[in-house]
Amino acid sequence: NAGVTQTPKFRILKIGQSMTLQCTQDMNHNYMYWYRQDPGMGLKLIYYSVGAGITDKGEVPNGYNVSRSTTEDFPLRLELAAPSQTSVYFCVSKSTAGAYGYTFGSGTRLTVV
Amino acid sequence: DQQVKQNSPSLSVQEGRISILNCDYTNSMFDYFLWYKKYPAEGPTFLISISSIKDKNEDGRFTVFLNKSAKHLSLHIVPSQPGDSAVYFCAASVGGYQKVTFGIGTKLQVIP
Numbered sequence: 264n265a266g267v268t269q270t271p272k273f274r275i276l277k278i279g280q281s282m283t284l285q286c287t288q289d290m291n292h293n294y295m296y297w298y299r300q301d302p303g304m305g306l307k308l309i310y311y312s313v314g315a316g317i318t319d320k321g322e323v324p325n326g327y328n329v330s331r332s333t334t335e336d337f338p339l340r341l342e343l344a345a346p347s348q349t350s351v352y353f354c355v356s357k358s359t360a361g362a363y364g365y366t367f368g369s370g371t372r373l374t375v376v
Numbered sequence: 377d378q379q380v381k382q383n384s385p386s387l388s389v390q391e392g393r394i395s396i397l398n399c400d401y402t403n404s405m406f407d408y409f410l411w412y413k414k415y416p417a418e419g420p421t422f423l424i425s426i427s428s429i430k431d432k433n434e435d436g437r438f439t440v441f442l443n444k445s446a447k448h449l450s451l452h453i454v455p456s457q458p459g460d461s462a463v464y465f466c467a468a469s470v471g472g473y474q475k476v477t478f479g480i481g482t483k484l485q486v487i488p
Contacts, residue, residue, distance in 0.1 A: 305481065308475055365422065
């Protein structure tokens with residue numbers, strides 16, 4: 264049981280480039296989230312989804328886009344990378360039924376130069 | 377506006393002693409609280425939670441205390457072990473089903 268799988272683990276982008284951070288979960292969880300963690304800061308919510316076909320903005324959505332065509336996958340798209348998007352990105356999933364916490368992926372460390 | 381605050385960025389404790397990590401929150405609507413533990417290069421993992429109907433929840437060496445009137449919770453680790461060295465995030469949500477707000481984390485170092 265893989266849980267939440269994020270790829271890539273590391274990436275260096277040049278300013279203005281685009282990329283997609285992949286996230287897939289095999290737990291049949293309805294809720295999925297993207298967070299970013301900047302040094303010395305807490306986790307900030309970028310986008311979230313309560314089920315396939317439904318997405319919504321979090322605290323810091325600017326510069327990002329998401330889609331949720333299946334229950335399993337929740338990719339995060341950066342269209343025009345900026346240095347301010349240098350961060351560690353975590354994909355998270357949660358079962359609707361439980362009032363327990365999230366299951367995190369291992370993170371993607373992104374550097375924009 | 378930081379709704380979940382962890383004011384101590386780091387804490388060092390001797391092995392075998394008690395570690396106490398503190399967390400304050402400002403949103404009175406929060407009624408479900410969680411602690412996560414994060415090792416370097418890994419995602420955070422769920423450690424323990426507490427609902428606002430309780431003031432204490434215990435799981436082995438880990439106990440979380442909730443003081444609703446003070447909007448304060450704490451995580452106690454007894455006895456502390458070197459493997460507990462990690463960053464601990466305090467988190468809160470409304471209803472337990474909604475998105476979770478995280479603190480900035482406290483880095484715990486347990487010294488052998």
